[in-house]
Amino acid sequence: MYLTPKFHIEGTDQLERLSRSSADLWNQICTWYWRTVDRQNHWLSKTATRRWHCKGHGRLPSQTAQEVAEQFYQAVGSWHDNDRRGNPPKRCDKEYNVLRWTYQGVTLRDDGVLRLSTKRGEDSILIDWPVDEEPRTVEIGKSSGGFVVRAQYDTEPVDRTTGDKIAGIDLGEKHLAAVFTGQDAFTINGGELRALRHYQNSLKAKLDAKIDRKERGSSRWTKLVQTKNKQLDHIDNKITDLLHKLSRKVVEMLLERRVSAIGIGDVRGIRDRIDYGSQMNQRLHQWAYGEFARMIEYKAKLAGITVERVDEAYTSQECPQCGHRKKPSGREYACSECGFRGHRDVVGAANIRRRYVAKRKYVGNDNSSRLPGVMASPSGVRFHPHLSCSSRSERKTNRQFA
Template identity: 90%
Template sequence: MYLTRKFHIEGTEQLRRLSRSSADLWNSICKWYWRTVDRQDHWISKTAMRRWHCKGHDVLPSQTAQEVAGQFYEAIGSWHDNDRKGNPPKRCDKTYNVLRWTYQGVTLREDGVLRLSTKRGEDSILIDWPVDEEPRTVEIGKASDGFVVRAQYDREPVDRTTGDKVAGVDLGEKHLAAVFTGDDAFTINGGELRALRHYQNSLKAKLDAKIDRKERGSNRWKKLVETKRKQLDRIDNKITDLLHKLSRKVVEMLLERRVSAVGIGDVRGIRDRMGYGKRMNQRLH
């Protein structure tokens, strides 16, 4: 299995320059991709875009430049997979962008330092690495207080189960999960998640009302749409983080009770069968 290690490092002028260059490349790819679509009704392939914009890049090593194109086409692919709903990746005003290296550009030295390849004639990027395994991919992104490193590496899975108990889990709205192990039971409170969901829905309704009062396509309309996207993305990130922490808490509590298998109630299609009124439906959704 793969594990991801995340940690902060101090910013250097070299990292800032490479990150800005990565953003410039993203902006250029994004601009010419949509310009070609609008003017020629032609969707440029990733291979052609890499050949056009990434090959022989002035600042970024070839592999890292190609990964910028890969990031853009991953976003395009996700938009297509979602039946082109929502906003496609059209931003061409990035200041910093993520730098990505695959295993070909990553070397783990004997002294526990990662060496990331750069252009010929430039100093390699050196990062202290706290794990014995060499990472398969390394990403470095800009943060307010420096840069954030995310590195993915192989790790053999560890079986932590010590018993043969089976637990049943019932998903709910007030109690996010009600768990019965046969010997005892416990619940996971869903109040914080419910509050975030409620705030998300009310904020969306409030911003939608403001957007509807503006002329579509005007500067004010565009600013409100961007504000809505940023604020809802921020809440989505909080919800994802909370769900991850709560699910991990459930797993840890089950391991303490020597549980090796879990059965979860099937709630698929429940939205189609609900009709308890507007407020109650929103809570249960």
């Protein structure tokens, strides 16, 4: 598997010039691609586009220029895969565009510095690299405070598991994750993420209202747009930091409980099936379940934990003791048939775990096929800026009881 570190670097005149050249090439490809479609009803192939627009580019290295065409055709392919719904990639007069190098143009020197190839006669781009492994691809994109580097490199998982327990994870909006291991349960509170999303939406609405009152292209309009992008980028970074810390905490708590396999509820496609009103729809459409699940998945695999997605349909409505289905109205699930009671999200996690066990025909330490009549309240983890991401840290983790 591979990891993608992300870090910021200061801007240079060379990066500014290359990023602008990449944007010019993107706009040129867009213009001629759609002009050919409109006038000749012909869809240009990637090979033809690279031959006409990328080969022998005046400013960009050959491979970097070809990667611009690759970005464009990936966007076109995504539009086709989505049955041509939404807007296709069009000429948008980009000022900056992402620069991408493949492994042929990347060299890791002995002093831990990456050397990125450029045109003959120009100085190579040098970047301090914090990892011993040479990356497969490197991307450099413009940000409000300079440039952002993203680089992928291969890594091997290290098995840190010490037991054979199985856990089920139910993803949610109020609780980002509810985890049931067969013996105990815990939840990850999503209040901080909801607060950040609420602030992000209100800030965007406030700045958009100010921007709309200014003349487009004026100095005041430009400053407001820059301010908006900078502040929204700052919030996005805080959200990413939150998700990384909480997903790391989930994996560490699973390792503490001797878990070696987990089933994660698969909620992909839920946005296409929901309609709970404008405000609730907005919250659900901004629900970071995909990113959070991905973070848990790759961090768990790095620790040697087996991960599999499990269909989560009706898991929060099905009684884990008798199988009766009932849609709960609050945070507590109460079965009207057998009298079972428990936290609704943990009930979902327990059913996801049971489906995973049945699917894998698991034979091992699984003595919890039937749960007691009353499920114990789960412990809860809240986010705070200095949340410990390691179970071996001496810092205390704030807890609450759901």
